[in-house]
Amino acid sequence: MSIEDAIRALPKVELHLHIEGSLEPELMFALAERNQVELPFASVEEVRAAYDFSDLQSFLDIYYAGAQVLLEEQDFYDMTWAYLERCRADKVRHTEIFFDPQTHTDRGVPFDTVIRGITRALDDGREQLGISSELILCFLRHLSAEAAMATLEQALPWKERIIGVGLDSSEKGHPPEKFQAVFDRARAEGFLTVAHAGEEGPPEYIEQALDLLKVKRIDHGVRCLEDPLLVRRLQKERMPLTVCPLSNVKLCVFDTLEEHNLKTLLDANLCATINSDDPAYFGGYIGQNFLETAEALKLGLDDIETLARNAVEASFLDDDGKQDLMIQIDDWAERYVH
Numbered sequence: 001m002s003i004e005d006a007i008r009a010l011p012k013v014e015l016h017l018h019i020e021g022s023l024e025p026e027l028m029f030a031l032a033e034r035n036q037v038e039l040p041f042a043s044v045e046e047v048r049a050a051y052d053f054s055d056l057q058s059f060l061d062i063y064y065a066g067a068q069v070l071l072e073e074q075d076f077y078d079m080t081w082a083y084l085e086r087c088r089a090d091k092v093r094h095t096e097i098f099f100d101p102q103t104h105t106d107r108g109v110p111f112d113t114v115i116r117g118i119t120r121a122l123d124d125g126r127e128q129l130g131i132s133s134e135l136i137l138c139f140l141r142h143l144s145a146e147a148a149m150a151t152l153e154q155a156l157p158w159k160e161r162i163i164g165v166g167l168d169s170s171e172k173g174h175p176p177e178k179f180q181a182v183f184d185r186a187r188a189e190g191f192l193t194v195a196h197a198g199e200e201g202p203p204e205y206i207e208q209a210l211d212l213l214k215v216k217r218i219d220h221g222v223r224c225l226e227d228p229l230l231v232r233r234l235q236k237e238r239m240p241l242t243v244c245p246l247s248n249v250k251l252c253v254f255d256t257l258e259e260h261n262l263k264t265l266l267d268a269n270l271c272a273t274i275n276s277d278d279p280a281y282f283g284g285y286i287g288q289n290f291l292e293t294a295e296a297l298k299l300g301l302d303d304i305e306t307l308a309r310n311a312v313e314a315s316f317l318d319d320d321g322k323q324d325l326m327i328q329i330d331d332w333a334e335r336y337v338h
């Protein structure tokens with residue numbers, strides 16, 4: 001049995017997925033037509049050709065443009081359902097999904113429209129596909145802290161459906177400290193916290209996310225290796241890193257997948273996980289991220305098992321949910337590893 005077979009069969013948990021980043025060009029065009037929205041591209045091929053990014057910002061510009069086709073509750077449903085079908089194909093058992101309400105509310109789409117569409121699909125995914133899920137609201141860090149606070153207020157009636165808040169968009173120049181008060185309030189309201197840090201930004205942003213935002217996970221975090229003291233802290237605290245290898249190469253954080261530091265993170269005993277980030281834009285869902293990374297970094301089955309167990313440990317599942325998944329991984333390991 002090959003490592004490819006083992007990866008395909010692996011029960012997976014995804015912890016870093018922007019639902020707007022799962023919008024495939026085909027669905028983008030279908031929604032543009034349905035909603036009479038004009039896209040700056042003539043065809044699906046032209047869209048794909050534009051996915052040639054030089055850094056995070058060059059991606060975000062196109063990503064926000066693509067999101068403009070999302071107007072009605074059904075649009076958010078269709079996008080989320082399409083992602084869940086990819087999850088089924090990739091044997092994702094549990095997923096914790098980011099959504100960016102400000103990308104939509106700033107265009108006049110009501111917060112409730114966004115979350116109703118997404119949660120209805122997640123409910124159907126649980127019932128019809130057996131995929132459990134959680135929702136994490138991300139604040140756009142290039143916008144003001146006041147705007148983030150207003151978004152948090154809008155989310156309060158939906159508290160039971162949103163497990164946590166996060167921080168995404170343009171990292172450099174927008175340090176976590178900018179959002180300390182918002183995150184204080186979010187935690188007081190019972191939300192867990194995560195933040196993108198150390199993707200393009202420096203290790204100090206990871207420290208700020210830990211110290212000021214009290215995050216439970218660091219999204220990306222790959223630049224932590226530049227600071228040995230920080231690495232020791234992340235090891236000691238078993239702080240999860242939701243790493244996104246294909247994303248990092250597409251956004252030029254690493255020149256090639258062979259140069260990615262995921263294997264170094266694993267060998268340092270850090271709680272690293274593999275995720276897809278924005279799979280419609282970066283060339284692959286979680287399964288493809290595992291397959292390509294395993295090949296490029298010559299990961300062994302022991303590494304794959306560690307990555308799978310790290311993701312369960314890092315998830316926001318309760319103890320029973322975690323135990324259930326660990327048993328599924330035990331069964332997988334018995335067949336493919338031991």
Ligand SMILES: Nc1ncnc2[nH]cnc12
Binds near residue numbers: 021056063169171196
């Ligand atoms: N990789 C990423 N980094 C920051 N913000 C994002 N929004 C969507 N994907 C992102």
Ligand SMILES: [Zn+2]
Binds near residue numbers: 016018168196219277
């Ligand atoms: Zn991300």
